[in-house]
Amino acid sequence: MRASGTTTAPATAPPVTTTPPTAPPAATAKAAPRATAPPSGRPRAYDVVVVGGGIIGLVTAWRAAQQGLSTAVADPDPGGGAARVAAGMLAAVTELQYGEQTLLELNLASARRYPSFAEELTEATGLGLGYRPCGTLAVALDSDDRAELRELHTFQRSLGLEAQWLTGRECRRLEPMLAPGVRGGLRVDGDHQIDPRRLACALLKAAERAGVAFLREPVERITVARDRAEGVVLRDGAAPAAGRVVLAAGSLSGRIAGLPPRVVPPVRPVKGQVLRLRIPPAYAPFLSRTVRAVVRGGHVYLVPRENGELVVGATSEELGWDTTVTAGGVYELLRDAHELVPGITELPLVETLAGLRPGSPDNAPLLGPTELPGLLLATGHHRNGVLLTPVTGDVMAHALTHGGLPPYAEPFAAGRFADAPGAPDTPLPHAPVPHERPSPQEQTA
Numbered sequence: 001m002r003a004s005g006t007t008t009a010p011a012t013a014p015p016v017t018t019t020p021p022t023a024p025p026a027a028t029a030k031a032a033p034r035a036t037a038p039p040s041g042r043p044r045a046y047d048v049v050v051v052g053g054g055i056i057g058l059v060t061a062w063r064a065a066q067q068g069l070s071t072a073v074a075d076p077d078p079g080g081g082a083a084r085v086a087a088g089m090l091a092a093v094t095e096l097q098y099g100e101q102t103l104l105e106l107n108l109a110s111a112r113r114y115p116s117f118a119e120e121l122t123e124a125t126g127l128g129l130g131y132r133p134c135g136t137l138a139v140a141l142d143s144d145d146r147a148e149l150r151e152l153h154t155f156q157r158s159l160g161l162e163a164q165w166l167t168g169r170e171c172r173r174l175e176p177m178l179a180p181g182v183r184g185g186l187r188v189d190g191d192h193q194i195d196p197r198r199l200a201c202a203l204l205k206a207a208e209r210a211g212v213a214f215l216r217e218p219v220e221r222i223t224v225a226r227d228r229a230e231g232v233v234l235r236d237g238a239a240p241a242a243g244r245v246v247l248a249a250g251s252l253s254g255r256i257a258g259l260p261p262r263v264v265p266p267v268r269p270v271k272g273q274v275l276r277l278r279i280p281p282a283y284a285p286f287l288s289r290t291v292r293a294v295v296r297g298g299h300v301y302l303v304p305r306e307n308g309e310l311v312v313g314a315t316s317e318e319l320g321w322d323t324t325v326t327a328g329g330v331y332e333l334l335r336d337a338h339e340l341v342p343g344i345t346e347l348p349l350v351e352t353l354a355g356l357r358p359g360s361p362d363n364a365p366l367l368g369p370t371e372l373p374g375l376l377l378a379t380g381h382h383r384n385g386v387l388l389t390p391v392t393g394d395v396m397a398h399a400l401t402h403g404g405l406p407p408y409a410e411p412f413a414a415g416r417f418a419d420a421p422g423a424p425d426t427p428l429p430h431a432p433v434p435h436e437r438p439s440p441q442e443q444t445a
């Protein structure tokens with residue numbers, strides 16, 4: 001995906017003359033972004049440079065530009081990243097895991113934001129996002145799976161979440177393509193879906209329209225001088241200065257050089273393989289909502305899009321930056337999906353893909369200012385990055401204009417792992433850039 005309006009800054013950057021984080025400019029939704037521009041008209045200093053143009057970097061840049069901040073996104077492939085692979089479930093309730101109650105609050109807040117966020121983005125760009133308020137059905141195929149789902153239901157109800165237990169027959173009445181062996185399920189009418197590729201396209205266009213500049217180069221390092229982040233150095237040698245640098249490089253966020261170890265985010269890649277099938281018009285509506293299942297302890301989901309696409313996912317593998325689609329991954333997904341919905345073997349298989357979730361130690365994002373003045377994080381969204389896009393935009397706009405986090409985002413403060421055992425205490429080696437993966441020796445197990 002390519003954006004127009006690419007802007008590359010010259011190699012030598014002047015001192016930053018932009019607004020410090022503690023004294024943000026007044027928030028004016030339609031204010032034109034300001035940049036220090038040399039006579040050539042190409043800015044070489046920005047209020048904000050965002051490292052990484054995945055959905056999280058793009059929503060941050062869009063919101064920053066709306067606040068009147070001159071903003072650039074540095075990324076060789078903006079609008080790409082994990083969203084190209086992601087299923088797009090907005091599944092705060094069915095994705096609930098034990099120990100993640102704090103994250104649940106943020107997930108729910110973002111799910112509530114989605115309708116107005118999608119409307120605003122569509123209004124700004126004229127692009128649809130494939131937002132489908134269709135609900136989710138989570139089913140079990142044997143008695144162990146049913147016991148697990150029952151436990152999840154009890155947990156959900158203890159937190160006041162809306163989920164209705166259905167018998168196998170009731171599940172099949174809702175979704176007739178389900179296998180006869182389905183033993184029961186949970187109907188969750190509040191867990192919806194969006195098309196992440198369309199979301200990324202729309203965010204790219206919205207950011208461009210709001211005046212964000214795109215620097216189509218990998219960031220080699222973040223420049224730190226006088227104990228603050230002052231800009232970035234791109235692979236082509238350009239070094240745009242920045243009042244604030246936002247690190248939003250997904251699973252590579254921990255590998256950008258130049259930062260003191262205490263502020264390097266502890267983010268790791270978590271590989272996910274997905275399949276895309278097509279539902280021919282004669283078979284429509286194949287499924288009317290997202291269907292997910294526990295199949296002999298494993299998890300599989302089927303996400304039917306309004307355009308006839310059916311996404312089947314996803315594996316979860318800790319293999320470093322490997323994005324190989326494997327026979328085993330495809331086999332397991334098809335095997336489990338077939339057990340759940342036998343008719344899927346009739347559908348054309350149109351795509352297989354693997355992507356990397358940016359995992360954090362507690363599966364929650366790292367947001368806002370760090371100990372290093374001028375450096376903010378927006379990373380670690382793991383398996384909920386699509387769901388968390390609206391609220392991340394809100395939180396980062398607040399952080400960039402007020403200097404801190406809004407109270408509801410404080411549990412997700414960027415610095416919460418700085419003193420954790422195992423936090424990096426030595427500088428990382430020179431960072432790889434996208435498309436230059438670390439060697440197998442460097443990859444995590």
Ligand SMILES: Cc1cc2nc3c(=O)[nH]c(=O)nc-3n(C[C@H](O)[C@H](O)[C@H](O)COP(=O)(O)OP(=O)(O)OC[C@H]3O[C@@H](n4cnc5c(N)ncnc54)[C@H](O)[C@@H]3O)c2cc1C
Pocket residue numbers: 051052053054055056057074075076077078079080081082083085086087088089090091217218219220248249250251252253256271272273274313314354355356357358378379380381382383384385386387388432433434
């Ligand atoms: C298989 C799979 C299924 C998923 N399903 C869902 C789902 O159903 N619901 C949900 O909410 N979430 C889901 N997710 C998670 C979601 O996709 C991610 O959390 C989200 O896309 C992360 O976005 P990001 O912008 O933080 O990172 P990324 O998408 O990884 O983007 C990072 C960007 O940084 C750039 N970059 C990296 N290094 C540099 C550098 N040195 N210089 C410049 N740029 C750099 C990259 O080019 C990339 O564009 C899924 C993910 C996967 C893999």
